[in-house]
Amino acid sequence: MAYLTLFMTAMAAATLLPAYSEILLGGMVTQGYSLWWIWFWATAGNTLGSVVNGVIGRQVDRFKHKRWFPVTENQLERARTRFNRYGQWSLLFGWLPIAGDPLTLVGGIMRVPWFNFVVLVGIGKGIRYALVIWFVLEASGVPGSP
Incomplete structure (x- = not known):
């Protein structure tokens, strides 16, 4: 049940909703849950x-003219220009924090192919959660930490 809650x-936390997974993740690390499964479920959920966000971004053109x-339209065009400057690698x-959620929304607006979107976002988030786990282990002095 803890892994589902983390997921x-x-x-x-990855949507535009105000949520933070690091607190729950840190608690699970210090309580001895499997580091592999913590990393996997946090990365998959995020x-x-x-x-x-990408799906919502793909729907923007349908609604951009609504009051x-x-x-x-100017803000949308600036976001597209910025995204084009750095390309899909920016995913x-x-x-x-703060910039990541809108970035994935713009990735949807720009219609980055789903495979590329998921792989690039997944790599970034996987590295992030691995680092968070490492920092929690270092800070807490949990036995078996690197």
């Missing part, structure tokens, strides 16, 4: 949350 929390749409930074 769901990591997924929510990557899936970014896919949700209620929260982004102006490796989808894990960044």
Whole structure:
């Protein structure tokens, strides 16, 4: 049940919702859960949350002319220009706080092929969670830490 909770929390954290998976992950690391499964479920959930952002991004053109749409045409064009400057490789930074979630949204707007999207975002998020686990182990002095 703890791994499912971590998966769901990591997924929510990758969307535009205010959620943080690091606290739960850190607690699980210090309580002796399998580091492999912690890393796997956090990475999978967070990557899936970014896919949700990508799906939403792919729908932007349908709604950009509505009065209620929260982004102006100018803002949308600036985001596209910035994304084109760095290309789909910028999705490796989808894990960044604040900027990462909108970045994956723009990846959807730009219609990055799904395979590339998932692989690039997954690599970035996997490295991030591996580092978070390592930092928790170092800081906590849990037996068996590197």
